[in-house]
Amino acid sequence: MNDTPDTPARGRNGTGSPPAIDTTIAHPARVWDYWLGGKDNYLADRELGDQILQAMPDWVMFAQADREFLGRTIRYLAGEAGIRQFLDIGTGLPTANNTHEVAQAVVPDARIVYVDNDPVVLVHAQALLRSTAPGVTDYIHADLNDPDSILRGAAETLDLTRPVAITLLGIVEFITDTEEAYALVNRLLDAVPSGSHLVIAHPTTDVQGEAMTKILRMWNSSAATPATFRTRQEFTGFFERLELVEPGVTTLPQWRPDTDTRYTDREIGFFGAMGRKP
Numbered sequence: 428m429n430d431t432p433d434t435p436a437r438g439r440n441g442t443g444s445p446p447a448i449d450t451t452i453a454h455p456a457r458v459w460d461y462w463l464g465g466k467d468n469y470l471a472d473r474e475l476g477d478q479i480l481q482a483m484p485d486w487v488m489f490a491q492a493d494r495e496f497l498g499r500t501i502r503y504l505a506g507e508a509g510i511r512q513f514l515d516i517g518t519g520l521p522t523a524n525n526t527h528e529v530a531q532a533v534v535p536d537a538r539i540v541y542v543d544n545d546p547v548v549l550v551h552a553q554a555l556l557r558s559t560a561p562g563v564t565d566y567i568h569a570d571l572n573d574p575d576s577i578l579r580g581a582a583e584t585l586d587l588t589r590p591v592a593i594t595l596l597g598i599v600e601f602i603t604d605t606e607e608a609y610a611l612v613n614r615l616l617d618a619v620p621s622g623s624h625l626v627i628a629h630p631t632t633d634v635q636g637e638a639m640t641k642i643l644r645m646w647n648s649s650a651a652t653p654a655t656f657r658t659r660q661e662f663t664g665f666f667e668r669l670e671l672v673e674p675g676v677t678t679l680p681q682w683r684p685d686t687d688t689r690y691t692d693r694e695i696g697f698f699g700a701m702g703r704k705p
């Protein structure tokens with residue numbers, strides 16, 4: 428995190444009272460934190476995280492490939508695409524190379540709004556997701572199932588009449604009804620102008636299908652939030668009204684890899700793509 432003079436993330440809890448933290452059941456942000464080598468996780472998260480790794484050790488690689496995808500997409504957006512505003516929904520626990528750090532390294536005055544529904548993320552994001560002036564970061568405790576509350580909160584920091592990059596990395600799988608997931612994403616896209624971008628990273632059963640299906644069963648029998656993995660066709664549906672940015676839908680490491688991008692020769696059961704609103 429930055430240790431230079433900074434402006435704190437203006438965290439808000441949409442419900443008005445501190446949300447309860449349940450440590451007895453595995454939560455996505457904390458299991459993900461465990462796989463990424465973080466310390467903000469509990470026994471239930473580590474137990475399910477280990478059970479999944481025993482069945483499919485590749486999940487650590489998936490989490491790392493996702494974070495590298497985040498870095499490449501945010502750098503592209505802040506650089507080539509000229510985006511200055513970012514709405515990162517499903518932020519996760521702060522780790523290395525968070526969205527504001529990557530964006531503000533390219534554009535120092537980039538404005539970032541983080542959104543997550545995990546109360547542990549709320550506590551850590553308020554402390555750690557801090558922006559170096561002249562940039563701005565904000566944090567909203569809210570749920571993807573309530574896009575209007577996300578948009579109301581985001582509008583306090585972002586100018587929604589100007590292009591915004593909406594990033595949904597490793598979150599849409601927790602909206603298990605695909606039509607409902609399309610509707611939620613489209614509601615967000617309706618609220619932003621032409622030139623805005625959408626980025627999604629999403630696990631799939633199209634790659635290593637048998638193992639991925641087994642993992643999904645494990646997750647859904649133990650975790651607080653059920654998930655679904657989607658096919659390429661279902662994933663591509665999120666971008667129906669957008670222009671896909673080259674190279675289109677790929678597995679994560681294949682999306683504009685840099686020379687140091689890892690796992691380009693491995694089977695990664697996660698799709699990634701970016702679309703531009705015409």
Ligand SMILES: C[S@@+](CC[C@H](N)C(=O)[O-])C[C@H]1O[C@@H](n2cnc3c(N)ncnc32)[C@H](O)[C@@H]1O
Nearest residue numbers: 456459517518519543544545570571596597601
């Ligand atoms: C797998 S983590 C991904 C974190 C980060 N985006 C990344 O790619 O490293 C998924 C995050 O989405 C959050 N999340 C899951 N369902 C959500 C929902 N319905 N609304 C808001 N956040 C949600 C979880 O709390 C978690 O922090």
